[in-house]
Amino acid sequence: MRVTKLHSWLLAAGVLLASFAALSCRRELPVLKTGGDFSLTDHNGQRFELSSLRGKAVLIFFGYTSCPDACPTTLSKLSSVYRRLGADAKNVKTLYISVDPGRDTPAVLKEDLGSFELDALGLTGSKPEIDKVVALYGATYEIIPTPDSAAKYTVAHSTTIYALDRDGRTRMEFPYEATVDQIVAGLRKVLALR
Amino acid sequence: MKKKAPAACNVPAICAAGFLLAAALGAQEGSIVAKDAWARVPLPSQNDIAVFLVLENHTGEKRTIVSVSSDAASSGEIHEMIMQRAVMKMVPVARVTVGAHGKKSFDPNDLHIMLFGLKKKPSVGDTITLTLKMDDGTSVPVTATFRKYASN
Known part of the structure; x- marks a missing residue:
């Protein structure tokens, strides 16, 4: 009798603990204010809707193909993230949104992304279309003329990577300095959300 | 005579060795040296590289x-x-x-040398040479090796 009572107490405590853990887990990944659905042109020249990726976790970052360091570094890092994700990699889509539509045609985006091993779509559009998505995600960019440089202009841009859950809601933001381990761990949490 | 001959022959050899040693030391002492130079193989659309x-x-x-050239x-x-x-x-700096x-590092995410308009598409393992012109009129030769993108 006593043993049974003890068992039921333990069970109740266990259930309480589990629900608390689940709650605090959910609290760890709140839905962030930034983000939302958008429409752009993908690197195959097709119209792209973010809503078409429901059911997958999505990584979004802004950049430009003439970027000599930061953007290829991020793409390279994300390639490692995909390798590390193993079987979960098929549930993650990366969106590389150009903030330099003057130079980054769909063909250029496609060619460059082909150098990396990740499931990514390069996205571009008209400047107003891009500006809308940049504002939606709380990102920034600025085209800076450099008349004395052969670069003609450089593009200053935010380097944050946004992680969206399977319903397209922003759950995490990774800084440029985030390691492969940190991104993999974060993505596993986002994928575990239901 | 026979004994002297090898000694006489060795004089230029010793001189040459000494000269080479001095030249080797000279490359370090009293000059500017570029070390561990590398660049990433550019992406297909890129024609510019960071060194x-x-x-x-x-x-x-x-x-x-x-200046850099x-x-x-x-x-x-x-x-x-x-x-x-x-x-x-x-x-641009x-x-x-x-x-x-002193020492100055040119590293990813920091200072770097930009070369614009590469004349040839490089592959991993290829090298590229460049020259850093200093304010005293001397030049520092640099040979950088191409690596592929690595991640952490």
């Missing part, structure tokens, strides 16, 4: 890089990547000074 290296000043005076590219510049509140910015007996 990273360590510049050592073995002289007793500060020296400043005033390469026969393999149309122009060269010094740039710096600045990260401010998660925003990445590339800024006119001059970079290395203090007396």
Whole structure:
């Protein structure tokens, strides 16, 4: 009798603990204010809707193909993230949104992304279309003329990577300095959300 | 006579060895040396590269890089990547000074040499040569090896 009572107490405590853990887990990944659905042109020249990726976790970052360091570094890092994700990699889509539509045609985006091993779509559009998505995600960019440089202009841009859950809601933001381990761990949490 | 001959023959050899040693030491002492230079193989659409290296000043005076050039590219510049509140910015830098007996690192996410308009698409393992012109009129030769993108 006593043993049974003890068992039921333990069970109740266990259930309480589990629900608390689940709650605090959910609290760890709140839905962030930034983000939302958008429409752009993908690197195959097709119209792209973010809503078409429901059911997958999505990584979004802004950049430009003439970027000599930061953007290829991020793409390279994300390639490692995909390798590390193993079987979960098929549930993650990366969106590389150009903030330099003057130079980054769909063909250029496609060619460059082909150098990396990740499931990514390069996205571009008209400047107003891009500006809308940049504002939606709380990102920034600025085209800076450099008349004395052969670069003609450089593009200053935010380097944050946004992680969206399977319903397209922003759950995490990774800084440029985030390691492969940190991104993999974060993505596993986002994928575990239901 | 027979005994002297080999000794006489050795004089130029010793002189040559001494000269080579002096030349080798001279490359370190009293000059500017570029070490561990490398660049990433550019992406298909890219025609410009960032070169990273360590510049050592073995002289007793500060020296400043005033220009960069390469026969393999149309122009060269010094740039710096600045990260401010998660925003990445590339800024051209006119001059970079290395203090007396000092060292300056050109690293990813920091100072780097930009070469614009590569004349040939490089592959991993290829090298590219460039020249850093210093404010005292001397030139520092640099040979950078191409690596593929690595990640952490």
